[in-house]
Amino acid sequence: xxxxxxxxxxxxxxxxxxxxxxxxxxxxxxxxxxxxxxxxxxxxxxxxxxxxxxxxxxxxxxxxxxxxxxxxxxxxxxxxxxxxxxxxxxxxxxxxxxxxxxxxxxxxxxxxxxx
Amino acid sequence: xxxxxxxxxxxxxxxxxxxxxxxxxxxxxxxxxxxxxxxxxxxxxxxxxxxxxxxxxxxxxxxxxxxxxxxxxxxxxxxxxxxxxxxxxxxxxxxxxxxxxxxxxxxxxxxxx
Numbered sequence: 448x449x450x451x452x453x454x455x456x457x458x459x460x461x462x463x464x465x466x467x468x469x470x471x472x473x474x475x476x477x478x479x480x481x482x483x484x485x486x487x488x489x490x491x492x493x494x495x496x497x498x499x500x501x502x503x504x505x506x507x508x509x510x511x512x513x514x515x516x517x518x519x520x521x522x523x524x525x526x527x528x529x530x531x532x533x534x535x536x537x538x539x540x541x542x543x544x545x546x547x548x549x550x551x552x553x554x555x556x557x558x559x560x561x562x
Numbered sequence: 563x564x565x566x567x568x569x570x571x572x573x574x575x576x577x578x579x580x581x582x583x584x585x586x587x588x589x590x591x592x593x594x595x596x597x598x599x600x601x602x603x604x605x606x607x608x609x610x611x612x613x614x615x616x617x618x619x620x621x622x623x624x625x626x627x628x629x630x631x632x633x634x635x636x637x638x639x640x641x642x643x644x645x646x647x648x649x650x651x652x653x654x655x656x657x658x659x660x661x662x663x664x665x666x667x668x669x670x671x672x673x674x675x
Contacts, residue, residue, distance in 0.1 A: 490665045549655030553605035
């Protein structure tokens, strides 16, 4: 148990559906992250939030829409996805985004399948 | 730019064998170095870290030494167990600089009884 929870753990959705992934951290951290992990590919950073402000958007398609209502919660809203978006989506948190040693705490991930 | 290179897997070992997973890095400043582990069906967990040259990180029988002269941070364990089967990621961040961790591609370890 890392102190970062994600729901749902598994999600199957059609290309026309709209769904949301939720992440919650219980560590009092100020920064939260979304990563995409696909088979045979490096870990891809998608978004970074610091104190509810987005500080990084790594050329992610607009069909992925993040939301950070407070420093403990992070959402990823999904709509009109493509089959190649099927992957494990990992949420992580850290104490801050600058001036720290760099360790992150990850949730267990949401396994997304787009049909 | 900054980068981390790990040996390609999978690494397949018998129980109680010695493990080495190589990791080398390229960085413009003075990085902190990390090993993360991902067990099947789970997210990444920090395994160990080292924040300056010659530091040795250790945890659960795993060790890695920050070697500035060879820009390496190889992961070692003297006697692996079946429960060590997982994917291992080497990563770096730049102290006081970029807050975005740079991860290696991961190395899968399979330990047979």
